[in-house]
Amino acid sequence: MTRMSTLSAMITVLLLLSAASTLIADTPALTDPPRHDFPRVGEYEVLCGDFHMHTVNSDGEQTTREKVLEAYNYGYDAIAITDHGTARSYRLAASLARPLGLIVLRGAEMDIRDRPHLVVLNVSADYQPRNPRWAAGPGEENAFYQDQMREIRLAGGLIVYAHPHAGFTDAVQWGIAEGIVRGVEVKNAEVGSGYDTVESHGTYCYPFAFDWALDHDLALFANSDSHNARSGDQPVTLVLVKERSPSGVTEAIRELRTVAWFKGMLWGREELLSKLIESTVKVRRTPEGILVENCGPVALTAALTGVAGNLIEIEPYGEKLIGAEAGGDTISVTWQNVWISPRENLRSAFDVTTR
Incomplete structure (x- = not known):
């Protein structure tokens, strides 16, 4: 090796080390995530997920x-990075997440001529998108x-x-009829008051999508669609998973065992929310009165x-003593x-009943 090539190699190594140290310096430090555990709901473990976010591999920062x-620092248990038209982030994300106990689903975001945006989840590497923007009809240049x-x-x-x-x-309805479209976002934090959200329930969201979910057997999602650093709630x-794994998360989504949690609210199906509340809330009579305990x-x-x-x-994780004046052995609650x-x-x- 010549002196010039040796010098060039040394410079390359120094540049790589400099880039690596900059990357490490810019990476957020791990912190203790906030407590976010729920009691088990029968055979199910309750996981906190965010299944829509972007990195520099598309339009994220x-x-x-x-x-x-x-x-991890925000307390999520399961995520999907869904860059536009690519799952390039998946392999690195999965390797980083594994020692943290964080589940990662392989994902990407596609759209149909700028209109319906579709998050693809848990697709294997066998699926390679031809382009991120799909054609609305056959015979066009795009897929x-x-x-x-x-293929998905x-x-x-x-x-x-x-x-x-x-x-x-029509495209969304076709995907639902084929059993491929399995969920819908009722809350997307990134769009704010845009993207035809409705001001409802004290925030901007998609209450009409809640109705779609109930009418057409879709799982409810509340996702960040985060493109840059998170802040606030x-x-x-x-x-609600049987198994803490990508396949366990996917099975739960297909079986509609999801609840949207945003702006201090829980949105979901009556049967599932009834079981979640029954596991999370304990109400009993004591000598001092009725004690209500929140275990979530x-x-x-x-x-x-x-x-x-x-x-x-x-x-959260608190309790309330509400007095001894309520009669009977049953108390009825409407969760506001x-x-x-x-x-x-x-x-x-x-x-x-006292116990």
């Missing part, structure tokens, strides 16, 4: 490493959306309708029937921040 560590959806199904994946601003389009998709990370607002001063808030449709709160009844 953070690296894959930054995104994974940030998700036809029906052909691409079929063959590769074991599913689709979530992201920020559903385009409406209940973040939406969460709760997933969501503050709950409860209207209790037949109890003076009946509207109470129970802080738990929604089983855009128009109806969940109701529960608890046995308060």
